[in-house]
Amino acid sequence: MKTVRIFAPATIANLGCGFDIAGMAIDSTGDVLEVTAEPGSGLLIENASGVELPTEIEDNVTTPAVRALLAAYIGEKGGSDRRVHITIEKKILPGSGIGSSAASSAAAVYGLNELLGRPFTPERLVEFAMEGESLIGGGAHHADNVAPAILGGVVLIRSYEPLDIVQLPVPGNFYASVVRPHITVTTKEGRGVLPREIPLKTAVTQWGNVGGLVAGLALGDIDLVGRSMCDAVAEPVRKRFIPGYDQLKANLFAAGAAGANIAGSGPAVFAVCDTAAGAERICSVMADHFASRNIPADVYSSKISNRGTRIITN
Numbered sequence: 001m002k003t004v005r006i007f008a009p010a011t012i013a014n015l016g017c018g019f020d021i022a023g024m025a026i027d028s029t030g031d032v033l034e035v036t037a038e039p040g041s042g043l044l045i046e047n048a049s050g051v052e053l054p055t056e057i058e059d060n061v062t063t064p065a066v067r068a069l070l071a072a073y074i075g076e077k078g079g080s081d082r083r084v085h086i087t088i089e090k091k092i093l094p095g096s097g098i099g100s101s102a103a104s105s106a107a108a109v110y111g112l113n114e115l116l117g118r119p120f121t122p123e124r125l126v127e128f129a130m131e132g133e134s135l136i137g138g139g140a141h142h143a144d145n146v147a148p149a150i151l152g153g154v155v156l157i158r159s160y161e162p163l164d165i166v167q168l169p170v171p172g173n174f175y176a177s178v179v180r181p182h183i184t185v186t187t188k189e190g191r192g193v194l195p196r197e198i199p200l201k202t203a204v205t206q207w208g209n210v211g212g213l214v215a216g217l218a219l220g221d222i223d224l225v226g227r228s229m230c231d232a233v234a235e236p237v238r239k240r241f242i243p244g245y246d247q248l249k250a251n252l253f254a255a256g257a258a259g260a261n262i263a264g265s266g267p268a269v270f271a272v273c274d275t276a277a278g279a280e281r282i283c284s285v286m287a288d289h290f291a292s293r294n295i296p297a298d299v300y301s302s303k304i305s306n307r308g309t310r311i312i313t314n
Contacts, residue, residue, distance in 0.1 A: 001038040002115045008033070008107035008309040009152070010092050010300075011099035012178065012270050013144040016229030016261035017209035023099075023144035024154040026178055028302040031103035032089040032312070033062075035111030040083035043067070049090035061101040061132035062086055062108040068128040069109050069120065077119045084112060095184035097268035102145030105132030110150060110309040122308075123165055125150050145264065152308030154217060167306075171220040174304045175279040177257075179286035180268045182296040185241045190265020193237045205232045222274040226258025229272070234262070241266050248289045255285045276303065 009030040013023040045060050047053045054060050066084055073079040086108055092100040109128045113120050120128075129146035147155045147165050158164040198206075212228030215221075239245040239262065248269060252260040256278045257271035271282050279301035290297035 001036060003034060003036040004111045004114050005312050005314075006033050006035060006107040006111040006114075006309060007031070007312045008103040008110065008149050009307070010178075011102055011145045011148045012176065012268075013099065013264040014231065014234065014261070015154075015213060016231045016235070016259065017206055017213055018144070018156070019206075019231070019234055020142045020144050021157040022155070022210070022213065023148040024176070024304055025148040025152045025308055026098065026176060026300060026302045027152075027305055027307050028300045029091055029098075031091055031100070031107055033104065033107035033111060034087040034089075035108060035115065036085040037082040037112060037115040039080065041081045042083045044083075044085045046085070046087045047090070048087050051090040051093060053088065053090065053094070059135075061105050061135050062088070064131035064135055065105040065109050065129050066112060068131045069112055069125075072124075072128070073116060073119060079116065079119070082112075082116070086111075093180070093182075093184075095186050096180045097185060097262070097264040097266045098178060098180060099145040099149055099264065101132055101135075101187075102129065102149045105129040106146050106149035106309045108132075114311065122150055123163070126165060127163060148308065150309045153306040154304065156214065168214060168217045169220070170304050170306055171217065171222060171225075173220075173274045174222060174225070174272065175274065175276055175301065176270055176272050176304055177279045177282040177286060177299065177301045178263060178268055178270045179283070179290065180298045180300075181242070181290045182298075183241075183267050185238075185266045187265050190234075190238055190241070193240075194234060195237065198233055202232045205230075222258050222272065226272055229259035229261050231261055234265075238262055238266050242269060243293050243295065244289060245269070248286070251285050251289060252282055255282050257282055276301070
């Protein structure tokens, strides 16, 4: 019997303009999973976090991810089945908008891959972890959370058919602040309010911002990155879930944020800047905003790095 302990970071999906195709890892918080594998068959999932998780194994996001990996291991690599035991120490509340399901799926497949001798590449692990995202996303396969969770840094999903993931440059002075108010917005709710069609003018605006985001990262221009994090599609309809969102965003820019938007489907909100001191200042503004509305909230600041899911010893 072999066991590994895995950390998977929280993530910010979309980055404003990049709906379902862009995301980045936030290393200051994440989920911890202990994964054990031995000869046999079956899957056991234990919740050791105190956070409420689905009691039925078929409703847990790690289940389809683990099964997808094992099916490929047996069918493609000629491996034998394994009895897998996963203990989840969840630090990211479900429905918080910073990649809760992605972190669990990422940690599960990363840990199992390690125990099997690393038969699959990190990019292939993203494919397996996407099966967990499909479970909570109403069948939609998207990688803007799981890809940065596994690979770290900032990623662009250039294509889903076939899956083509590009790791973008991370400027050395790239910082993010995140606030996670203790309210819940499920992925299905967040996707349910999205428009089914968008005007060409809106699409052109969005395309320009995605290009600006990629260019800003390549050039190390945080101001360009920030002003490209505008979202003409999802933000206008999703901001209703976040109390005082417009005022919060105005306050973040007044505090020195280069860019700010909703993290994933919300309710988490993120902002970016070019200094650690600026990130801490922005965190204070975020905390004050929700405290004034009597809404508990957690805030995080992090320098964006290329560290993704990994083995830990504590």
